[in-house]
Amino acid sequence: MENESNRKVTDLLYAEKVDMGGFPVRQPLPTRNVDMIDPFLLLHHAEIKFTENIHPLKEGVGPHPHRGFSPVTFVFKGGVHHRDSRGNNSVIYSGGTQWMNAGMGIIHSERPPENIIELGGVQEIIQLWINTPRRHKMDIPSYFGLSDTDTPEVPVSDEKAHIKIVSGEYGGIQGPVPSNTEVLALRMAFGKGGSHFFRLPENYNAWIYALDGKLDLGGYGMMEGLNMAVLDTSGAGIHVEALVDTRFILMAGKPLHEPVESYGPFVMTNATEIMEAMRDYQMGKMGVLIEE
Secondary structure (H helix, E strand, O other), X not given: OOOOOEOOEEEEEEOEEEXXXXXXXXXXXXXXXXXXXXXXXXXXXXXXXOOOOOOHHHOOEEEEEEEOEEEEEXXXXXXXXXXXXXXXXXXXXXXXXXEEEOOOOEEEEEEOOOOOOOOOOEEEEEEEEEEOOHHHOOOOOEEEEEOOOOOOEEOOOOXXXXXXXXXXXXXXXXXXXXOOOOEEEEEEEEOOOOEEEEEOOOOOEEEEEEOOOEEEEOOOEEEEOOEEEEEOOOOOEEEEEXXXXXXXXXXXXXXXXXXXXXXXXXXXXXXXXXXXXXXXXXXXXXXXXXXX
């Protein structure tokens, strides 16, 4: 670690509470000062408690469209039942990830599973929007559901540091999820005192989001839970030590350097493409989702 150079923290973004159509979520990205971290567009962190009389099809987020990017859901508590207009029907539980390449357009819903009460009645998730390169925005949509047990753990020397890889390559391990955007997606659970130097791909934009706990970042100092630390591209990586038990994710991505035009659930490169997306959705070209 002594010979490794740490990237500098350029911004520490607090996850403010926002209302998303009646759903309280925390949003560290975007903010007034940081619009995006190319190719990452948005992060929502939500923890929802359900009562015993829950009806799964009346909770969560009902059918809605997407085009031009990848909505990715990391599940930390409970589970998420994904259905979409391409016929995918998948429940992913705590420790798993749902990765959807929306491509030319897809309609999906995100509901709590039928056994959410048996799981403790709590659903905690992070949803991340990753921009898709222009050349892939009109690809055929795809969905990848990754369970906790199928998420590889990267072997490290510190037994208090647990690192799982979802997409990209790290420590000689390839993450199972294919992505249209070049990214590295890691999810971590560090016990108090656990530490690791994360070597990051050169010229990739990168950040760390802590769901809870406290981390010490090399060359910077302490960051608390519910914050996102944005890193520059100056060093080889970042040394992270958990000051208490902490859950966090680290994402790195090759910037696209492309125009971004967004409107609601559509992310394209210009206003004409947004209008086309709205028209195609209204004409039913993104399919139909009937939940059962």
